[in-house]
Amino acid sequence: MKKLLIISAFVLAGCSTFGSASANEPVSKNGMLLDKAGMTLYTFDKDTANSGKSACNGPCAANWPPLAADKNASAKGEYTVITRDDGTKQWAHEGKPLYHYKSDQKPGDRTGDNFKNMWHAAKD
Numbered sequence: 001m002k003k004l005l006i007i008s009a010f011v012l013a014g015c016s017t018f019g020s021a022s023a024n025e026p027v028s029k030n031g032m033l034l035d036k037a038g039m040t041l042y043t044f045d046k047d048t049a050n051s052g053k054s055a056c057n058g059p060c061a062a063n064w065p066p067l068a069a070d071k072n073a074s075a076k077g078e079y080t081v082i083t084r085d086d087g088t089k090q091w092a093h094e095g096k097p098l099y100h101y102k103s104d105q106k107p108g109d110r111t112g113d114n115f116k117n118m119w120h121a122a123k124d
Contacts, residue, residue, distance in 0.1 A: 024068050026079060026091050026098055026122075033093055033122035035100065038107030041067055043096045045118040050095035052082045064112070064119070066090040067098040098122055 026033050026041055033041040042064065046055040056064050069081045069089035080092045091098045101112030101119070113121040 024070070024091065025073070025076075026067060026093060028124035031124055033098065033124055034107070035067060039100055040104055040108070040110045040112070041093075041098045041122040042101055042112050042119050043093070043122050044099065045120070047097050054082065054084050054090060054097045056097070056099065057085050063102050064099040065102065067100065093122055093124075096122075 024035060026035060028034075029038075035041060044054075044056050044064065047053070048055075054061075054066065056066070066084060066088070067090060069091045071089055073081050073089060073091070075081060078094050080095065081089050082092050082097055084090050099119075101115070103109075103111045110121050112119050
């Protein structure tokens, strides 16, 4: 019986990840873009839509962490994946890379919205 429970646990764990969406894939709720944990996502005015690049690297990315995409993530509708300067993947919406803001502490926080009039809460 114990062996059956262990095997069942592995099978169920495999089913929960096989073919599932990226853990970090953005979601839309009430017109706002959020990560799966409900944290607000942002866009940066210095990013050029559809360039496939992020203008926020180094110290900028420490304050505005990119919404990481799994290495095997692929475009879905208005969501695309870009490759950052460091080779990691990042989600983008309508061609604009998506970011978190380090000062947001809990789901629903939008403390980065209109920061320096260059950062904006991402809308669907």
